[in-house]
Amino acid sequence: MDFNILSPMAVTEAELVATNVPEDDHPDWSATETYEAGARVISTDTHRIYESVIDSNTGQDPTLDDGSAWLELSVTNRWRAFDQNRSNTARQADRITYSIVPTQDCDAIALFGLTAGSLRIEVWDGGARIYDQRFAMVDAGHVVSAYTWFFGSVVYARQKVVNGFPGYLGHRIDITIDAPGGVAEAGHIVMGRNNLLGRVLNLPSVRFVSHSRKGYDDFGNEILVKRGSTRKVDLSLLVPTHQAQRVMDIVAEVDGLATAFYLSGDGPGYGIEGLGFVDDHSQPIDVAGESVFPLIIKTLK
The missing domain is CATH 2.60.120.260 (Galactose-binding domain-like)
Structure with a gap:
């Protein structure tokens, strides 16, 4: 694989x-409109949704606001896929x-x-x-x-x-x-x-990481707060040593970016497929011909 x-x-x-x-989640912000607390608008310049946090909110551009008048909520529906x-x-x-x-x-x-x-x-x-x-x-x-x-x-x-x-x-x-x-x-x-990085060696691990928490109500009863989950994928790649620089360049290129990873070949994917980011990568070099490169990827919710 x-x-x-x-x-x-x-x-x-x-x-x-x-x-x-x-892109019509809410009305476009207008400089002449007065907004009360809780009112929502969009900006088609930034493709974001904003909510007024004060009453009598007039003439304060949410795209330039420091948070005192507007709260940025999310991107608009059109752009959420990106x-x-x-x-x-x-x-x-x-x-x-x-x-x-x-x-x-x-x-x-x-x-x-x-x-x-x-x-x-x-x-x-x-x-x-x-x-x-x-x-x-x-x-x-x-x-x-x-x-x-x-x-x-x-x-x-x-x-x-x-x-x-x-x-x-x-x-x-x-x-x-x-x-x-x-x-x-x-x-x-x-x-x-x-980019094909290398061949996956046996015994990769996929760890389920829960972000849910246990809280308590006013009477001390336990409450489970569901917050979703992610996965941590830990594997080793067999890479021809002469391609070490290529692999390092690709990892550097995707550093800090949400990207996709998956297995190809005749076998099943074993759950090693997702949207995530490279968390750790080391490259011990075996000059004899092929090197084993450990790689850790964390998925996004």
Whole structure:
């Protein structure tokens, strides 16, 4: 099994050329409007949602405020699929579409926090469609017996990695997330260049990390406060020593960025797939030919 990681590109107004997700979460902020505490507005310049924390709030631009008049809540619905936060999902009835023109080589897309029956990726070179694939999002991994095949509920995958398509500069990539009759959702979309780092050695570990806490009410009774969970992936890669510099450069390139990682090959993924960041990487060098590189990645909620 090979370990892959994406070098993510930023998706801004320059790359996002079309979408069916409106940016109308709340009214646009107006310099002449008076807002009371709790009123919410958006800025289409910053693509953020703001809430007034004072009454009689007039003429105070939330994008320039120091927090005394406005509280920044989150990005707008349209941009939530690109805010490096999987749990803050973009939502749209029936279907979400994004059309993106890459500003760097982009041969892979990883989508997380999906609610969808199917996913479609198209690539256009001018007016010619040069790639078109649709993926059913039914997760057959939950079928573990004849009973679950016939009587188990349908389970849909929440994430998908697509790679190997011709996403060169100037091409347009169309993403369609379909949930007919329901609400389509996308938590975070990573687009960029796929990098194969090395072969995964036996006994990688995937640790479940709960962020829930135990609290107490006024009478001393225990209360569980649910706060979600993440995973910590600890593995070792076998890499040809002459490629050590390449691997170090890729790790440095994705440092501090939310990126996607996954296993490729004939075997199963064993849960080593997700949205996360490189937490630790060391490279002991074996000049004999191949080196074993430890790598730790932490996922994002």
